Amino acid sequence: MRIAVVAANGRVAQKVIKEALNRGFDVTAFGRGAENKTVASNYVQKDIMDLTKADLAGYDAVVDGFGAWKDEEQPMHVKTSQYLCDLLSGTDTRLLVVGGAGSLYVNKEHTVQVYQGADFPKAFLPLAKAQGKELDELRKRNDVKWTFISPAGEFQADGERTGKYILAGEELTLNSRGESIISYADYAIAMVDEMEKGNHIQQRISVVRA
Structure with missing residues (x-):
């Protein structure tokens, strides 16, 4: 597969790039900073909002790794993902978004x-x-093959790579240990598995350690 990862220097994006490369994917990393903090050999310095349709043409999937922590930057989550949607509108290129757990539901x-x-x-x-x-x-975007992937409630940056996970849906899910x-x-x-299988077009899914 040929994939692009935007906001590639983010810590989650770096892990996705490493996993994809280990599976033999052709990966292009796009990052705002001059330094390439990823293991991708193909790195393009470019802010998300400066990307063009030509930049993302021909990829099987685009990973949106954007994340902001400052309160005043939070509106950029919508702005950046919608901008990527506009670039990918009407194409077969999938958009996989690194989501959050806060929006998961706690009732049926x-x-x-x-x-x-x-x-x-x-x-x-x-x-x-x-x-x-x-x-x-x-x-609201029926013109884009998006998938929003929420992590579990506790998202560990330096946690162990167990190689196992439970694929869940819209509700906060606990493993057998609670x-x-x-x-x-x-x-x-889980994200790279979803890239390969493509089973959840225009859906939100979630993952928890098995």
Whole structure:
């Protein structure tokens, strides 16, 4: 497969690139900074909002690894993913978005989301709301083959690569030990598996450590 990863210097994106390269994928990394922090040999310095249709033409999949932490930057989650949608509109290129866990539902009726809970950390509330809105806007795009992949509640940057995960859907899912946890490395496995299989077009899925 031939894939492009944008915001490639992000820590999740770096794991996805490594996993894809290990499977023999042809990977191009796009990053805003001059330094290539990824293991991809093909690196293009370019901000997401400066990408063109020509830049992303011919790829089987594009990975949106954008992430922001400052409150004033949160609207960029919607802005960047919608911009990528516009570039990929009407093509067969898939868009896989690194999502968040805050927008997962905690009831079968899908009326209450994780971030609405009384014990949800206030520090992460702006991010959770922003990525929830990002997903809402993606749901309106029938012209793009998008997939939004949410991690478990505890997303471990330096967690173990176990090679195993549970593929879930819209609801916060616990493993047999009652945990909602996944490492960046195992999340990357799930994302690359989804690239290969393509079973969840225009859907949100989630992953948790098995």
